[in-house]
Amino acid sequence: MFGGGGGGLDSRKMQQMMKQMGIDIDELDAEEVIIKTADETLVFDSPDVQKMDAQGQETYNIVGSPRTEEASELSSGDADAGSDDDEIPQEDIETVADRAGVSEDEAREALEATDGMPLDAIEHLSE
The missing domain is CATH 1.10.8 (Helicase, Ruva Protein; domain 3)
Incomplete structure (x- = not known):
């Protein structure tokens, strides 16, 4: 579909296309990411985090294996x-x-x- 030959798009062409569409991706040097829900807290230690800015809308991609904690375990320290x-x-x-x-x-x-x-x-x- 893209790029003609059997290999698809190379990384440089993909970055050029994304830039033309107004999409910018940055790697963040994150030490920890915490996601809190009503029932649990997911803690990602040393995750790979990418921030994508597409025409002013920011999206974050988190890659890693979280540890799960009960919601009350962290809330007492964060109050x-x-x-x-x-x-x-x-x-x-x-x-x-x-x-x-x-x-x-x-x-x-x-x-x-x-x-x-x-x-x-x-x-x-x-x-």
């Missing part, structure tokens, strides 16, 4: 100090405050009013 705000992550508070241009207290109140949904909180503050 924000003094966080008594019904499990609203500090990162969400900071994101809402930054995007909506309000204080963290106002962002926290908006998140509480919207059941912890950052996009809804930003919209709530924009009204």
Whole structure:
């Protein structure tokens, strides 16, 4: 289909085609990647990570074998100090405050009013 002969595309031609289509791939020197779900945490130690930027949309490709941990094993070490705000992550508070241009207290109140949904909180503050 591509490239004529039986060998397909060589690496250089593939990179040229991707560049023409606005796709850029970078290798990241990642030490660890953590994926948290409600039930478990997947931890990739020394994974191969590629970041692909295709017309402004970033995609990450992770290659490696994760170890699995129960969700509660890491959460106790990652909890924000003094966080008594019904499990609203500090990162969400900071994101809402930054995007909506309000204080963290106002962002926290908006998140509480919207059941912890950052996009809804930003919209709530924009009204």
